[in-house]
Amino acid sequence: MRFRLILSALAAFLSTPALADWQDTLDAARGQTVYWNAWGGDDRTNAFVAWVGEQTEDLYGVSVEHVRLSDTAEAVTRVISERAAGRDTDGSVDLIWINGPNFLAMKEQGLLFGPFVADLPNAQYLDLTPGAAASLDFTVPVEGMESPWRLARFVFNYDSARVDAPPRSMAEFVDWAAANPGRMTHPDPSNFMGATFLKQALIELAPDPAALLAPVTEEAFAAQTAPLWEWYDALRPNLWRGGETFPENQSIQQQLLNDGEVDISMSFDPASTAAAIAQGLLPETARVFVPEGGTIGNVSFVAIPYNAANAEGAQVVANFLLDPAVQARMQNIEVLGSFSVLDPARLDDPARAAFDALPTAPALPTLEALGPTLPEPHASWMTRLTEEWARRYTR
Structure with a gap:
């Protein structure tokens, strides 16, 4: 009223x-x-x-x-x-x-x-x-x-009952996946969530992140994505199902987390983990984490x-x-x-x-806990990035 x-x-x-x-x-x-x-x-x-x-x-x-x-x-x-x-x-x-x-x-x-x-x-x-x-x-x-x-802020979620220390950076995902083979994946990059996973890694690994704010050129793309593909080549063999298949979207990956098939999922909504717990779609032990340098928002x-x-x-x-x-x-x-x-x-x-006066929840992060907000690359980078991923990793 x-x-x-x-x-x-x-x-x-x-x-x-x-x-x-x-x-x-x-x-x-x-x-x-x-x-x-x-x-x-x-x-x-x-x-x-x-x-x-x-x-x-x-x-x-x-x-x-x-x-x-x-x-x-x-x-x-x-x-x-x-x-x-x-x-x-x-x-x-x-x-x-x-x-x-x-x-x-x-x-x-x-x-x-x-x-x-x-x-x-x-x-x-x-x-x-x-x-x-x-x-x-x-x-x-x-x-x-x-x-x-x-x-919107890009976040990762995980089951704290199975994971003591999630990766602290995108670079650390390689070592974490090697120690926990098959326990993580990402949505197909044809979906915006999978594309965002690649963009998050690109921002951290690019030699000159400022170059990502300008429209993409072939020269810039080659220079800025070279470390990304090296990182992904090391990560992929230890992904769920050997990196040969990927969940269609975030909802399906969240179901994999709930079913215990993987230990890490991702979302573009910091509140989604707490909401999923309330709906019985994730265990009470699910929590949110972000890389120390912040995430795309x-x-x-x-x-x-x-x-x-x-x-x-x-x-x-x-x-x-x-x-x-x-x-x-x-x-x-x-x-x-x-x-x-x-x-x-x-x-x-x-x-x-x-x-x-808004209510809170154990799995709901504060704005401060989310760290810095990283700017999205220019829109042309996402298009080029997903095209190149498909060329390299799909047959």
């Missing part, structure tokens, strides 16, 4: 003359159904998306239809196909949970609506200065063409295609996701557990208190 009162008060505030343009957006959005194309592989995220739709329909008359994707490229391909067919209005995709290479591809091809982020009332809680996390996506300037909604964004049929409703949803009360609910380990994208310095005392 209190949550609804807060959002009702916010809705009333947004109707003031000072935000008349936003009120026009709210008026146009009423009655719209936003087709939110988003990865559908996590039950807690799916439940949160459903809750968002219930709230926006109640508050603004904007419903949300979750179009569940296995790969974001599915939605991007749909938009590209619609443009090729001359469907420049009334498109079938209104909002996309998007990141990295897919955002870059849509931006370069002029497939995005906007800029719109600065027009969202709740953007006041974001740090949108150049170079800030909410202003870059895999080093690519966002320029208001996508709106942040959750933080990024912001998850939502973008609106250029031909979205319900662009006003999509903006309402994007703005709702940035409300401090919504962000606090999202960070709650009992709901989703994703860290907030908001700048704490821009929150008032009641909003800070809501975050401070």
Whole structure:
């Protein structure tokens, strides 16, 4: 009840003359159904998306239809196909949970609506200065063409009942796997989790990590990845099933950890281990670890295609996701557990208190325990990296 009162008060505030343009957006959005194309592989995220739709329909008359994707490229391909067919209005995709290479591809091809982020009332809680996390996506300037909604950090999880000392660095995985053959693996790099495992190693092993922030060239790729392939050649023979086959995604690898087939798994959600324990999907002894130098982190964004049929409703949803009360609910380990994208310095005392009061769990790491956040390489590196891995290690 209190949550609804807060959002009702916010809705009333947004109707003031000072935000008349936003009120026009709210008026146009009423009655719209936003087709939110988003990865559908996590039950807690799916439940949160459903809750968002219930709230926006109640508050603004904007419903949300979750179009569940296995790969974001599915939605991007749909938009590209619609443009090729001359469907420049009334498109079938209104909002996309998007990141990295897919955002870059849509931006370069002029497939995005906007800029719109600065027009969202709740953007006041974001740090949108150049170079800030909410202003870059895999080093690519966002320029208001996508709106942040959750933080992601790459982490490893393990069963502390079977592992006393997990590797302290990516380099140490080689020795650990040699001492524990068959007890670790990674998702296939065609999946973003497997690709992130390779990127994490690349950042640590590259002779010049700064080179990864620029678009890839063949010369730079050869120089920066040489130590990576040497490392991987040493690691691979001691992977699960001899490195000849790989789990399709993180969920399947987590099941291998739960079943005792492997001792280490990985995730892009620091809260996923605690959540899986609560759901009975991992043992109580599961814990999170990160390499001492930190891990890759990024912001998850939502973008609106250029031909979205319900662009006003999509903006309402994007703005709702940035409300401090919504962000606090999202960070709650009992709901989703994703860290907030908001700048704490821009929150008032009641909003800070809501975050401070959130529950914790033994397997939920603190931001401090996660160490430094390492920037994603430029999006072009991931594409080239996964292509080269497939060339070298698949037949």
